[in-house]
Amino acid sequence: MAERILLIEDDPQLGAQIVDCLGRAGFEPTWWTEGRPLQPGDVAAYRLVILDLMLPGTHGMDMLRRMRDGSDVPVLILSARNDTADKVRALKLGADDYMTKPFWPEELVERVRARLRRPVMQRQGGVELGGLHVDLESREVRVQGEPVELTRVEFDLLAALARRPGAAVTRQWLVENVLDPEREGTERTLDVHVSRLRRKLGPGKYIETVWGIGYRLGGGEEA
Template sequence: MGERILLIEDDQQLGAQITDFLGRAGFEATWWSEGRPLQPGEAATYRLVILDLMLPGTYGMDILRQLREGSDVPVLILSARNDTADKVRALKLGADDYMTKPFWPEELVERIRARLRRPVMQRQNAVELGGLSVDLESHEVRVQGKPVELTRVEFELLAALARRPGAAVTRQWLVENVLDPEREGTERTLDVHVSRLRRKLGPGKHIETVWGIGYRLGDGEGP
C-alpha cells in the first residue's frame, strides 16, 4: 500500500484526475471535495496534504492555519490564485510548496516525491545532542552548559537542523527557509553562516557537512 495523501479540491473533474494520477504513481489518495477542519490526530494518518484555497465550506487558508496549530504534515497548495501576496501568505502560514493551476500532473507527482524525501520538522521545545542544548521556545543555546550568543539567522539555522537531529537537510532548503531571499538567499551566504555558527559552538562536530547534499546536526563527537 502506498503512502497516504489527502487531496482537498472542489473541482470534480480535476479532483478525479489528480486522484487517478496519484494512484497510478503509487500513492493512496483520499479526496475531499469541500473544505473542513481536520480532526485531532487525523492529519497524522497522512504523509502529505494537497490543498486548494478557494473551497466551499472552510477557506483553504483557514484549514492551513488550523492544521499548523497541531501538525507538521507537509502541505502543498494547489490553486488558480497566482498572486504573489497569496503565495507569501500561504508560505508564512506554514505551506511547504505552492503550485498554480493549470499544471502538469507529472510535475505535481515529482514535487510530492521531493517533499516526502525531506525530513519532516518535529514539534519539540528543546533538543539535546551530545553537549549541545537548543531550546526552540526560549531561543537559548548552550554548549556544555555554557550559554552561546547567536544572531537571528544563526539560531534559525541551528533550529532547522535541531528539528531533524541526525538527518541531512539540503542546502537549497536551508537557503529557501532560513535565509532572507531578498537580501542573502544564496548557498555561498549559507556556508558563511554555517562557518560562523561552527566557531561559536566551539570544538566538536556539531554541524556536519553531508557532501553533495547539505548539513546535519551531529552529536559533537565525530571521529
C-alpha cells in the same frame, strides 16, 4: 505500504485526475471535496497534504493555519491565484510548496515525490540533513560528525528551522519566538545571529535565505 496523501480539492474533474495520477504513481490518496474545520490528529495519518485554497466550507488558508497549530505534515498548495501576495501569505502560514492552476498532474506527482524525499522534522527528536545532525533533546549539533558549539540563541534558531527542513520560516516568527524581545528582538539582530550560525556550521549552505520571507534549512550544498 503505500504512502498516504490527503487531497483537498473541490473541482470534481481535476480531483479525479489527481487521484488517478497519485494512485498510478504508487501512493494511497484520500480525497476531500470541501474544506472543513480540522481537529487535532485529522492529518496525522498522512505523509503529505495537497490543499486547494478556494474551497467551499472552510477556506484553504484557514485549514493551513489550523494544520500548522499541531502538525508538521508537508503541505503543497494548489491555487488558481497567481498573485505574489497569495504565495507569500501561504508560505508564511507554513506551506511547503505552491503550484498555480492549470498544471499537469504529472508535474504535481513529481513535486510530491521531491517533497517526500526531504526529511520531515517531528516535534521531538532530531534531524539529519546533508551531514548536519541536530538533536533537540540533548541540544547537540554535529557537522560531518564533528560537534559544533552554539550559543542558546544560535541553537534555538537552528532548531526552529530544523523542525521543518526545506520550508521557509518567516523572519518575524523567528524574532518573536527565538529572540529575547526585551533585549534583542529585531530583524537586524536576527540576521546577525544567522550570519554567526552560518559561519559555525561551515561552508555548506545549510541555512538558506528565502527573499522577502525569511530563512529555511537546506541540504547543505557547497557554496
